[in-house]
Amino acid sequence: MKITNHAAERFLERVIGQMQYTWGDVVKTKLYLKRVLANVVVRSTYKHFPLPGFENMFYVVYKDNAIITIIPK
Numbered sequence: 001m002k003i004t005n006h007a008a009e010r011f012l013e014r015v016i017g018q019m020q021y022t023w024g025d026v027v028k029t030k031l032y033l034k035r036v037l038a039n040v041v042v043r044s045t046y047k048h049f050p051l052p053g054f055e056n057m058f059y060v061v062y063k064d065n066a067i068i069t070i071i072p073k
Contacts, residue, residue, distance in 0.1 A: 001040070001067065004068060005026055007030075007060075008027075008029040009029075010071075011070050012029055015070065037052065045064055046063045047062050048060060050073075051070060059072075
């Protein structure tokens with residue numbers, strides 16, 4: 001599953017609350033999200049599902065084998 005830069009940036013902004021970040025922060029966030037979402041199996045081409053660890057607050061938007069963005073619930 002691919003994780004877009006946009007999704008990593010939205011994770012930093014919305015979940016962590018960090019408005020200023022470096023490219024290194026985005027790369028580390030992509031690695032973190034890849035690890036967190038490793039066991040998630042999506043059986044659709046377009047879907048949103050709760051972000052593991054933040055189920056009550058955020059959704060992950062998935063399309064065509066890629067995490068597109070993270071939105072508040």
